[in-house]
Amino acid sequence: VVFLALSYATVYLIYMRFRNTYDSENDTFRVEFLLVPVIGLSFLENYSFTPVEILWTFSIFLEAVAIMPQLFMITKTGEAESITTHYLFCLGLYRALYLFNWIWRYYFEGFFDMIAIVA
Structure with a gap:
């Protein structure tokens, strides 16, 4: 319940409260190029x-490529705000901790999740 409430609150903040901060001029990333392969892979590899x-497989693959639009916009504009760089750093740290978690679980539990590792 908390997760859903926070998700709805995030969507509300993005589309209502911070609508004027959206940079439509530089947001030209074609999200279909990410969604179509991710949807296809989630049906093929589960x-x-x-x-x-x-x-679940869709969410794992989508999480792996979710950073691409942000990186595209940063390379297109050539600049990044401080909050954006902090966000990207935290996202990279999150993925690095995922890697350590997989190593830990494989070493101590013998658990191996091929979908999560490939993503």
Whole structure:
């Protein structure tokens, strides 16, 4: 319940409160180039062909490429605000901690998740 409430609050803040900060002139990234392959991979590469498993696989693959639009805009404009660089740093740190988690779980539990590692 908390996760859903925070997700809705985030969407509200993005589309209502901070609408005037949107830079439509530089936001030219074609998100279809990310979504179509991710949707295809989530149907092809999953552990069982159930809706929950397909959606979980979709979220794992989407999370792996979610940074691409931000990086595209930064390279296009040639500048990044301080908050953007902090966000990108935290996102990179998050993925690095994921890597350490996979190593830890494989070493101590013998757990190996090929979908998460490939993503």
